[in-house]
Amino acid sequence: MTLDVLANFIDGQYCPPVNGHYIDNIEPATGQVYGQVPNSDDADVEKAISAAQRALPAWQTMPLEQRADILYAIAKGIEARLAELALAEATDNGKPVTLATNVDIPRAASNFKFFAHACTQFASESHNMASTAVNYTLRQPLGIVACISPWNLPLYLFTWKIAPALAAGNCVIAKPSEVTPKTAAMLGEICHVAGLPAGVLNILHGSGTSAGSAICNHPEVKAVSFTGGTATGAAIASQLAPKFKKLSLELGGKNPALIFADCDFEQTVEEVFRASFANQGQICLCASRLYIERSIYEKFKQALIAKAKALQPADPLLADTQMGALVSKPHMEKVMHFIDLAREEGGNVLVGGEQVQLAGRCENGYFLQPTIIEGLANSATCNQQEIFGPVITLQPFDSDEEGLALANDSQYGLASTIWTTNLSRAHRLSERLNTGIVWINCWLLRDLRTPFGGMNHSGVGREGGEEAMRFFTEPKNVCVKY
Ligand SMILES: NC(=O)C1=CN([C@@H]2O[C@H](COP(=O)(O)OP(=O)(O)OC[C@H]3O[C@@H](n4cnc5c(N)ncnc54)[C@H](O)[C@@H]3O)[C@@H](O)[C@H]2O)C=CC1
Numbered sequence: 196m197t198l199d200v201l202a203n204f205i206d207g208q209y210c211p212p213v214n215g216h217y218i219d220n221i222e223p224a225t226g227q228v229y230g231q232v233p234n235s236d237d238a239d240v241e242k243a244i245s246a247a248q249r250a251l252p253a254w255q256t257m258p259l260e261q262r263a264d265i266l267y268a269i270a271k272g273i274e275a276r277l278a279e280l281a282l283a284e285a286t287d288n289g290k291p292v293t294l295a296t297n298v299d300i301p302r303a304a305s306n307f308k309f310f311a312h313a314c315t316q317f318a319s320e321s322h323n324m325a326s327t328a329v330n331y332t333l334r335q336p337l338g339i340v341a342c343i344s345p346w347n348l349p350l351y352l353f354t355w356k357i358a359p360a361l362a363a364g365n366c367v368i369a370k371p372s373e374v375t376p377k378t379a380a381m382l383g384e385i386c387h388v389a390g391l392p393a394g395v396l397n398i399l400h401g402s403g404t405s406a407g408s409a410i411c412n413h414p415e416v417k418a419v420s421f422t423g424g425t426a427t428g429a430a431i432a433s434q435l436a437p438k439f440k441k442l443s444l445e446l447g448g449k450n451p452a453l454i455f456a457d458c459d460f461e462q463t464v465e466e467v468f469r470a471s472f473a474n475q476g477q478i479c480l481c482a483s484r485l486y487i488e489r490s491i492y493e494k495f496k497q498a499l500i501a502k503a504k505a506l507q508p509a510d511p512l513l514a515d516t517q518m519g520a521l522v523s524k525p526h527m528e529k530v531m532h533f534i535d536l537a538r539e540e541g542g543n544v545l546v547g548g549e550q551v552q553l554a555g556r557c558e559n560g561y562f563l564q565p566t567i568i569e570g571l572a573n574s575a576t577c578n579q580q581e582i583f584g585p586v587i588t589l590q591p592f593d594s595d596e597e598g599l600a601l602a603n604d605s606q607y608g609l610a611s612t613i614w615t616t617n618l619s620r621a622h623r624l625s626e627r628l629n630t631g632i633v634w635i636n637c638w639l640l641r642d643l644r645t646p647f648g649g650m651n652h653s654g655v656g657r658e659g660g661e662e663a664m665r666f667f668t669e670p671k672n673v674c675v676k677y
């Protein structure tokens with residue numbers, strides 16, 4: 196088999212890493228090496244910074260309509276290559292190709308469309324001081340910024356950062372996860388064809404410790420937008436805080452679902468199941484701690500078990516597959532380790548908990564059954580640490596106050612869901628849940644204008660809409676005396 200050897204995209208051209216070093220790219224569904232990813236370092240970052248510096252003056256002063264047209268053209272370019280990108284994403288990540296086709300790649304196009312429009316609507320504020328002076332606030336591009344993204348929603352999250360950064364008039368050095376680099380590599384060509392000037396977006400590949408760290412620490416990089424694990428976010432924050440760079444950190448979650456006896460039972464089972472196991476449970480927003488009102492606990496549990504048994508992992512490249520492979524062997528081992536810990540800590544594995552071996556092409560892939568565990572204390576490791584896989588825990592509760600206390604008993608604070616037909620209860624609880632996002636009777640229903648992000652160990656700052664445009668710009672107040 197010929198290996199798919201990827202290249203960096205710098206100054207509008209594909210080029211190999213200066214050091215000549217590569218990392219193997221493994222297909223999770225087969226466990227086979229199928230490509231090579233550059234392991235870039237400081238030398239490649241220097242090249243990218245020089246290209247960005249050359250491109251910046253023209254890009255930041257380009258008329259907004261022209262900038263927006265280029266971003267729209269990138270969206271169209273993504274849409275035109277939907278099938279090819281979806282296949283690449285499913286191969287690289289192990290996610291079902293249907294999911295990539297219906298969710299990941301369309302959202303990547305939407306990210307560019309949304310911020311193409313947003314940059315034409317982003318207005319500066321003014322504050323009048325009666326009969327004295329007027330202030331107006333310029334929001335100017337920061338210059339060169341870094342976008343670092345993870346492997347779980349590769350093109351979706353890569354573009355969720357790059358699109359607002361470009362829309363705000365910055366030049367970007369972007370690094371996808373070294374575990375899922377393929378669609379990010381393809382984005383370079385799409386941007387080139389769409390007319391994005393050379394050097395405005397530079398895509399570097401490589402590990403976090405080599406390429407990621409070199410990008411974030413470069414003195415010309417004014418801001419870092421990062422999505423990934425909490426420990427990595429903490430390491431980046433501790434390195435960059437003394438350098439006074441702007442930081443947006445979207446980190447892990449341990450998301451509670453509060454399920455009340457008065458919920459719409461069938462719809463809630465359906466949606467909570469999706470919230471738990473979509474993308475093999477590898478979305479920072481996935482529900483992982485399910486609190487179920489005691490009077491419906493047994494019925495709800497049995498409904499979830501039945502659905503989990505019916506969801507069999509299969510080859511991600513088949514059109515009817517609903518559950519694919521976990522992203523890598525180390526990640527699958529990490530998830531299995533959490534399941535072992537749950538057993539040690541007194542948990543009862545109701546369904547799943549084992550690796551699944553498929554036949555044929557996928558016999559060495561990283562497949563795991565949807566796993567449901569009950570009987571763990573809220574303080575147990577699996578109720579406190581992010582697993583980031585197809586594993587959920589169930590606990591009963593008896594009152595709103597108890598459910599709320601259990602939900603808030605976490606160092607994380609990303610997303611919670613409430614399932615009830617009593618909307619006044621839902622609003623009251625929403626005010627008191629310590630998460631950046633609350634979904635009531637839905638999950639991952641996204642309006643790209645809304646603030647997106649978490650509190651506590653789930654991160655700092657918000658993405659989306661105006662929040663993202665503000666993050667990627669520097670406000671400058673001008674005061675004019677009458
Ligand atoms: N959105 C989320 O909440 C995500 C959470 N995770 C969690 O994080 C755990 C670790 O997964 P990893 O793949 O190791 O994710 P990670 O957080 O280490 O990697 C995310 C991105 O950061 C880069 N990176 C790593 N170290 C860096 C550094 N020092 N400076 C700059 N960039 C750096 C990586 O190369 C990748 O592009 C997972 O098991 C999961 O629990 C992983 C991916 C996404």
Ligand SMILES: O=C(O)/C=C/C=C(\O)C(=O)O
Pocket residue numbers: 345347348352355422423445477478479480641647
């Ligand atoms: O913006 C969204 O719709 C989803 C974002 C998801 C993540 O940030 C994640 O899973 O890491």
